[in-house]
Amino acid sequence: MNTWPDNRIQQLLGIDIPIIQAPMAGSVFSEMAIAVSEAGGLGSLPCALLSPEQIRSELQLIRQQTSRPINLNFFCHQAPQADPDRENEWRNRLAPYYRELELDPQMMIPTASRSPFDAILCDLVAEERPEVVSFHFGLPDPTLLTRVKATGAKIISSATTVDEARWLEAAGCDAIIAQGAEAGGHRGIFLSDDIATQVGTMALVPQVVDAVKVPVIAAGGIADARGIVAAFALGASAVQLGTAYLFCPEARISPVYRQALRTAKDSNTALTNVLTGRPARSIVNRLVREVGPLSALAPEFPLAGGALTPLRAKAESKNSADFSPLWSGQAARLSQELPAGELTKRLAQEALARFGSH
Template sequence: MKSWPDRRILDLFGIELPIVQAPMAGATTPEMVIAVSEAGGLGSLATAQYNLDQARDAIGVIRKGTARPINLNFFCHKMPAPDAARAAAWRARLEPYYLEKGLDPEAPAPAAGRTPFDDALCGLVENTRPEVVSFHFGLPDPALLARVRATGAKVIASATTVAEARWLDERGVDAVIAMGVEAGGHRGNFLSDDMARQVGTFALVPQIVDAVKVPVIAAGAIADARGIVAAMTLGASAVQIGTAYLFSPEAKLPAVHREALKTASDDNTMVTNVFTGRPARGIVNRLMREVGPLSAEAPAFPLAGAALGPLRAKAEASGSGDFTNLWSGQAARLARAMPAGELTRTLAAEALARLGAR
């Protein structure tokens, strides 16, 4: 066997290798996107990490670096109504840490937030015309989605349950990302907030494959060729890989995050909401142990992070990741440190060799 057994994603996106680099807000750089796309995979830019002008500039850098298909990823959350009481309770919960670090607990918190997909960001898509647009936390308003489709972009979105996958399929997405609970970073859930019911990748993938008409991209605990082959055996047409790319030099990470990844193991990550107000998987640290991991006190996404900003900065300056969101999936130990383009080609070649040997 010298070719991929399922070409649906390759043909849909116009790429050579069935590997999608996960759009990791904060860690993904234009250089990572360029490297993955140039290697034949699908590089993905996490536009939620930027304001509008920054996103436009980043896309400009990418388009200068590669003419190959790229993916722009957007969040589809609803901004919560202000809740002064909840914000005050959160500040009170964090006050002992402020005092410990010599910080003023009454000082105004810096603004925190991730911009949901809106008219302005839709205009960005219309102007830059990416080949693929992906959404996290559901889909945007139908009118905005129609405008995205009109650009010719393929639309994909994350599902963490079969019900979410069916919901996406009914609304005409071109492919579904089956995101298992093992995956690092923010969960893509949007129909349920019950983390106790989240499903593992290799139970979720075949059930979503059976439930939808469109191709499925497997995500979560895939960091080597064995994971790629397993996902494809279960019916996935491609894989989305995140944590493994955090080990590449193109990733933008605080030093404390890079160090934590070096010793990450199968059982030292948790799903937590204390950093942003929304469940996400990261390496266990002091804040997660003492406040969470899932805390009812944390303000709704994306507001929880504002009060943590000063604590994170102070701790990182002294080499501590106590208050840093150390996003990681459960398969970090399987990752290898190499440039993003080389990693993409290596994983694909190893997986293809394993598929051909069966």
């Protein structure tokens, strides 16, 4: 047998391989998306940290080098309310680190910018017409979503519970990413803020599959062919891989981040809000250990990250990842260091071989 047990995602998205490269803001740009799409998977361009001009520029590079489908990913968080008292408390908590690194605790800090999907970005989607548009933290305003759907783009979003999956299906999603607690980066949680009750991939995927009619994409702790085969056995129609792609040369990550991934263990990641203000799975570093993992002092997403910027820059210049976001899932050590296109093809071949032997 050399075919996939479920080909609904290939038919829906117009791809050959049911592997989606997770959109990881700050780490993934056009090179990665091109390589994965050209290999037959779905390459994704994360847009949360890019200006509209930067998105257009990256998309132009993508269109020049591949005619395959591409996914543009956006965040749907509510813009934070300014809370000077909380932000001052946060700065006071970080002040000892500033002094240790010979930085002024009162220095001006950059604003942490992660833009939620809005009318300007919707205009961009209408103009550029990507084949797939994915969202994190729910979905945008219904008026905006209607405009996106009118372009013909397929709509995908992340669910961390069955209730979220049902909500997304009712709102018009064409496919749903079931994001297990093992996944690296920000939780897609949006109907609740209770991180203590998050569900693992093995338990979440089959329950979401049973609850919705649209295809389900498994995400979280999947980094090799065994994980892909397991996801399909649970009823998934595709997988989304993030951490596995961070090991590729196309990932634009710092040397300290790459080294942290290479030495990551199954037991040294945690869900933490101290890096951005919203729970996300990161390798535990000094900041996460000493201030978190979860802190009530951390300002609302994404404001917590602003005060960390000078600390991160100074520490990284000394080859330290003490204050850097080190997003990683729990299966990092299963990853292979290969070019993104080669990784996509190899994982597909190895998974198909395993299907064939069953």
